Amino acid sequence: MSMFCYQCQEAAGCKGCTVKGVCGKTEDLAKAQDLLIYILKGISVYSVKGREVGVINKEVDKFITEGLFATITNANFDRNVFIQRVRRGLQLREELKQQVINAGANLGNSNANENWLKKMLSFVGFKREEESNLPDAAIWFANNVEDFNVKAETVGVLATENEDIRSLRELIIYGLKGMSAYVKQATHIGYDNDEIHGFMHKALAATLDDTLTLDDYIALTLEAGKYGVDGMALLDKANTEVYGHPEITxxxxxxxxxxxxxxxxxxxxxxxxxxxxxxxxxxxxxxxxxxxxxxxxxxxxxxxxxxxxxxxxxxxxxxxxxxxxxxxxxxxxxxxxxxxxxxxxxxxxxxxxxxxxxxxxxxxxxxxxxxxxxxxxxKCAAPVEIETGEIIGGFAHNQVFALADKVVDAVKSGAIKRFFVMAGCDGRAKSRNYYTDFAQALPKDTVILTAGCAKYKYNKLDLGDIGGIPRVLDAGQCNDSYSLVLIALKLQEVFGLKDVNELPISYNIAWYEQKAVIVLLSLLYLGVKNIHLGPTLPAFLSPNVAKVLVDNFGIGGITNVEDDMKMFLGQ
The missing domain is CATH 3.40.50.2030 (Rossmann fold)
Incomplete structure (x- = not known):
């Protein structure tokens, strides 16, 4: 099986990279990353049961979080690092396995121990007619690179034959990768959440279970959105308690x-x-x-x-x-x-x-x-100046709440007719100039709510203000999409609406990599509908899975500025 990767928006032909990643990832690197993900799934099998018998291994939590994060697009291109992580992952899996055995029963021999584990792990979903088989990811072992290379050929994305199951498994895994980024940053500041780690491990283990149905995986996908919200809330708490609430700057x-x-x-x-x-x-x-x-x-x-x-x-x-x-x-x-x-x-x-x-x-x-x-x-010269001037930001939830009366008055008076959430990622594709053109074409009575690097398509444009409120409100990094959610929920409360979708807010989001995936899943979990994604829909969404998202959540793509403007504004 050759390389196959379609986790980012740049997937070749909007289908998948099969020779070399558009990001620069080589085939050997892609396969090493696939193998690491496989090992993380195997560790998760034991971690899930470990939590049931009181075993929480923080080294495992850290290893899985960092392993997921390392495989995010454009994070790590050093294959040697992944080989080392695979080696350590196999060792850590065996150490955790023994901890779980020790916590559950004092069994006499390894076969008995393994049989006990097989039965105790059945609740994870490994309910087969014969309970004698743990998932291969939980028992496969090797200690040399040659064996790693052989195994990597068989455990990539395409190892799941059913394209709809494959689509949902990958959607969940990419959401976990995005979640891991936020959890890793929070733990670096000293904040953590055992429940988030527990869910990540449960979800990874579930992607090994061939008895789960499409409905099971759809439910797990939405649950990932719930923990995505928790992960962003954790990082928001860490950042604001340690460094203060962002201010207009x-x-x-x-x-x-x-x-x-x-x-x-x-x-x-x-x-x-x-x-x-x-x-x-x-x-x-x-x-x-x-x-x-x-x-x-x-x-x-x-x-x-x-x-x-x-x-x-x-x-x-x-x-x-x-x-x-x-x-x-x-x-x-x-x-x-x-x-x-x-x-x-x-x-x-x-x-x-x-x-x-x-x-x-x-x-x-x-x-x-x-x-x-x-x-x-x-020893270096000063930077070469490439531009001059200032840009304004700092409109996270606490700052916008402080301006709430002013914003509400502007909405009630008609000065602000609609908000456009244009958060997400920027990227290389020329088609992304759409977002610059879209921002420029928006009526003067609209405000852009943004977070993430997508803002660089319009945050240096002179779009003016509405009664002193800038028309581009930058909440911060991609994880600060959480702030945009809180702002929407606050507006819902102020206006006394039962449904957040009744607000005059439209979602025209750019995506690139897996942190954007967890933001999307979080929005879906919160009930936000009619989100439009661009410049293309994810290649990892099979036609049937895409239909589920369209039918249940109104997910859509983008076309051109003129037609999309009419669609969003109901013209």
Missing amino acids: KVNIGVRKNPGILISGHDLRDLEQLLQQTEGTGIDIYTHSEMLPAHYYPAFKKYSHFAGNYGNAWWKQTEEFEKFNGPILMTTNCLVPPKDSYKDRVYTTSVTGFEGLTHIDANEKGEKDFSVIIEHAK
Whole structure:
């Protein structure tokens, strides 16, 4: 079985990448990632039962979360990392298996132990006529790369033959990948939730169960949305309790004359440590792409060397990193394979990686030593200026609640006729210029609610304001789509509506990778309907699964600005 990957919006031909990923992922790398996911499913089988008998292994929680996160599009391109994770995963699975056996019964021999486990795991869904078989992912073992390669050939996406079951299994797994990103960032700050880990493991184990029906998987998909909301709420709590609630902030997009370090990705704890370690060094810190919203948090405003935002969305980094001159720190996914002209200036941390780049690990306390980046920066020229001016943001839920009376008055007076949620991801496809054109074509009495890097398609346009309320309200990173949900629910409450879908809010969302998938599932769980996705619908939605989403939730695609504008505005 050759490579097959269709987890992101760039899937070749809107069907799947079979030779090399459009993202830059090679066949060998894709298969190593497939094998890791398979191992995570096997570990999850034991973790699910372990939780039933009081065994919660935090190392397992961490390993599964980071393993899922590492396989998100544009996170890690280093195959060696995945081979190491497979090795450790197999060891960890066997350690957890023994813990579960020890917690459940004092059985005399390994065969008896295994038979006991087979019976005890039946509630997960492994209810076969013969209980003598655990899922292969729970028992397969190897310790050399050759065997890994052979196994990887058989456990990829296409191993599930029924395309509808395959579609729902992958939809769930991609949702879990997105969920893992938010949980990983929250745990880095010191916040965690055992129930979320428990669900992630239950869902992974369920994708091994051939007795589950389409209806079973649809229910599990919606349950993933529930835990997606919980995951975003956890990260929101972590960020706001530690760094304060985002405030309306003007962010400089020009440059200063000092050497700089550019930090990209999403992890605010990494930014905090970098700011602390560079204070007084004469080095300025700039954010890039999804790190832009860090400027909205009060805790970071005390750093005078926190200079501004440099550049745009993730996909432009191949030209913008070249011009920055200084080192770049990638804290999470959104890494594009670097060009040789600046490759020596790119550093990775957390689950992010690329062969040949310097990787910075945390110690047991989660602390990182960025001295190698700082010393590198001291030898570099200041960034080349690529634009000037300011952009405004910081309209997360707490800030918008503070403006609630003003917003409500504008709606009641007719000054604001409709809100458009245009959150999500940006990407390379020229078809994404649709979102710039759409924003420009919107009537002057409409407001855009945004989060994620999709905002770079319109956040630098001069779209004006409505009675002092900017027409683009940026809530923050992709995980801050949670803020947009809270804003909608608050408006529903204020206007006394029974259904959030009665609000004058339309959803025209751009997606690219798996964090957008969990945001979508979360919105569906909350009952939001008539969401339009673009620039294409996901390749992993089979026709039948897509029909379920259309019939039950009104999911739709996009066409062109003129026709879509008429559709959204009921003209």
